[in-house]
Amino acid sequence: MSISQRLAELGITLPPVAAPAAAYLPFVRSGNLVFLSGHIAKRDGAVWVGQLGRDLGTAEGQQAARAVAIDLLGTLQAAVGDLEKVQRIVKVMSLVNSTADFTEQHLVTNGASQLLVEVFGAQRGAHARSAFGVAQIPLGACVEIELIAEVA
Secondary structure, three states: OHHHHHHHHOOOOOOOOOOOOOOOEEEEOOOOOOEEEEEEEEOOEOOOOOEEEEOOOOHHHHHHHHHHHHHHHHHHHHOOHHHHHHEEOOOOOOOEEEEOOOOOOOHHHHHHHHHHHHHHHHHOOOOOEEEEEOOOOOOHEEEEEEEEEOOO
């Protein structure tokens, strides 16, 4: 099954690349690697604001991380022209806006990781990963994720 067929099966329409909110590029390609800048969680077109452990629970954080992964895929498609060119999702780094006693950042990040495996399959979608709890993310977003992919 092609990537576009998987996305359709999952009911996912990829968004266009968002304009950078500061002095950076949405992606940079170096050799066969594409580095995607951090994308913040959005819900209904607005920043998904909140802090895990105070305003949001783990399940809602997973939904936010999944939403970020969809935005990342839109940017990745713009970077390479066709997601079929993606040979491997190499690395995901996730920042979770969370209270000092919230310890489920890794579970929140699963929302993104699981979607990437659903879309690309285990061979191409499984990746190395880091998940951090942070005191704040720009605009009060609950989750920010960046991604590195290997492309043909």
